[in-house]
Amino acid sequence: MVNFKFLCSLLCLLPVNALAAVLTVSPQDNLQAAIDSAQTGDTLQLAAGKYAGKIIINKPLTIQGAANHATIIEGDRTGRTISVAAPDVTLKNLTVTASGLSLPDMDAGVFLDKTATRAQVLDNHILDNSVGVYVWGAAESLVQGNTIVGNKQLRVNERGNGVTLWNAPHAKVLHNDISYGRDGIFSNASNFNTFNFNVFHKLRYGVHYMYTNDSEINHNIAYDNTIGYAIMFSERIKVNQNIAWNNMEQGMMLNYANHSEIIGNAIDKSDKCVFVYNANHNRLMNNYFANCGIGIHFTAAPEGMKVQENSFVNNELQIKYVGTRFMDWAEGGKGNFWSDNSAFDLDGDGFADTAYKPNGIIDQIVWRAPAARLLVNSPAVSVVKWAQQQFPAIMPGGITDTKPLMKLPETDTLQKLREWQQKHQAA
Numbered sequence: 001m002v003n004f005k006f007l008c009s010l011l012c013l014l015p016v017n018a019l020a021a022v023l024t025v026s027p028q029d030n031l032q033a034a035i036d037s038a039q040t041g042d043t044l045q046l047a048a049g050k051y052a053g054k055i056i057i058n059k060p061l062t063i064q065g066a067a068n069h070a071t072i073i074e075g076d077r078t079g080r081t082i083s084v085a086a087p088d089v090t091l092k093n094l095t096v097t098a099s100g101l102s103l104p105d106m107d108a109g110v111f112l113d114k115t116a117t118r119a120q121v122l123d124n125h126i127l128d129n130s131v132g133v134y135v136w137g138a139a140e141s142l143v144q145g146n147t148i149v150g151n152k153q154l155r156v157n158e159r160g161n162g163v164t165l166w167n168a169p170h171a172k173v174l175h176n177d178i179s180y181g182r183d184g185i186f187s188n189a190s191n192f193n194t195f196n197f198n199v200f201h202k203l204r205y206g207v208h209y210m211y212t213n214d215s216e217i218n219h220n221i222a223y224d225n226t227i228g229y230a231i232m233f234s235e236r237i238k239v240n241q242n243i244a245w246n247n248m249e250q251g252m253m254l255n256y257a258n259h260s261e262i263i264g265n266a267i268d269k270s271d272k273c274v275f276v277y278n279a280n281h282n283r284l285m286n287n288y289f290a291n292c293g294i295g296i297h298f299t300a301a302p303e304g305m306k307v308q309e310n311s312f313v314n315n316e317l318q319i320k321y322v323g324t325r326f327m328d329w330a331e332g333g334k335g336n337f338w339s340d341n342s343a344f345d346l347d348g349d350g351f352a353d354t355a356y357k358p359n360g361i362i363d364q365i366v367w368r369a370p371a372a373r374l375l376v377n378s379p380a381v382s383v384v385k386w387a388q389q390q391f392p393a394i395m396p397g398g399i400t401d402t403k404p405l406m407k408l409p410e411t412d413t414l415q416k417l418r419e420w421q422q423k424h425q426a427a
Contacts, residue, residue: 031055046071053081060088069095069125081109084116092122099129103160112138121146131160135168144174150181156204161186173198183208205230222247231257240264241413243420254279266417272297285309288414294320311337311408319358321398330403337405345406356404
């Protein structure tokens with residue numbers, strides 16, 4: 001005789017997903033009704049075709065489209081095309097489009113509410129929305145493998161961001177291609193986030209951090225933006241092995257970004273490779289700064305900055321340091337590589353025999369009084385430059401590299417930059 005109590009007990013012990021069903025939905029069906037009638041843990045397999053947007057998902061479900069992204073969820077140009085209000089929801093292989101365009105109303109292609117913890121937005125095409133994916137407090141959410149393209153008709157400052165995060169701890173944004181938004185990823189008041197292996201282009205900022213702490217930005221590529229990576233008012237950030245190429249104003253901005261590490265990045269072709277404003281106790285190491293108007297521009301003299309084993313290559317001005325404090329960039333007895341350093345290494349130890357100083361008295365004068373540029377080639381200026389070389393004690397405060405490297409350090413990111421440039425230019 002069957003013990004029904006025993007069977008019921010076993011069923012209760014099974015995980016919810018073990019009882020979940022796969023439900024096929026066609027474009028002729030009412031998608032919202034299908035969501036409402038599904039059971040927790042079910043998968044809705046959407047056939048190719050168009051579905052009306054502004055749907056709300058209020059239970060743990062998987063919504064999966066055709067593998068070729070021919071499943072289109074289309075809004076009506078108001079509100080949010082998909083809103084997720086339940087935990088453990090997965091959206092996969094969908095094309096999501098035509099959200100509203102109101103930034104104050106937080107319109108978005110995909111909106112993850114605070115209750116949408118552990119949401120997964122995977123391998124979707126999220127096109128022509130305001131914000132692509134809005135992570136509004138959804139902790140531990142994952143946005144991965146998506147192509148996110150904003151509304152190209154709007155001016156840049158009228159567009160939404162590719163991904164916006166607010167107070168979404170432990171959220172991850174990985175392997176996405178984001179373009180034609182305002183910022184690629186905008187993170188505000190969010191901690192312990194990971195943004196890795198993304199590509200950002202045709203944006204204002206590739207990554208924009210505000211009040212975001214204990215997070216990491218690694219292995220990303222930002223090109224053809226206004227600024228590649230803008231790190232502002234944030235603490236303990238790891239910015240490692242990223243590429244910034246052909247960004248108009250700055251490859252990277254550090255604005256009151258403190259106690260952070262910027263290691264192994266490659267920045268090429270910007271007005272300024274790096275702009276540092278009142279950013280303290282940071283470590284810059286093994287970076288490549290090349291072909292910029294200014295390699296690094298410092299203002300509001302940084303405290304506790306450690307700079308070593310970086311490469312400054314073919315920048316019009318390697319360093320602009322507006323300050324009188326003396327700083328030695330040879331931490332641990334090893335300095336940086338300077339492409340314009342005409343020096344000798346007679347003992348063959350890999351370091352130049354003389355210190356390198358990127359700025360002198362004339363630089364300081366020109367920065368403070370730009371009209372003085374008219375006198376740069378005058379005999380008087382030539383005498384001052386000669387005196388600096390003969391009597392180093394009269395040099396102004398600023399940066400000195402007492403152990404400049406003689407050889408350009410090769411890094412994996414620099415090799416990746418070269419490969420990327422060849423591929424992109426060939427295309």
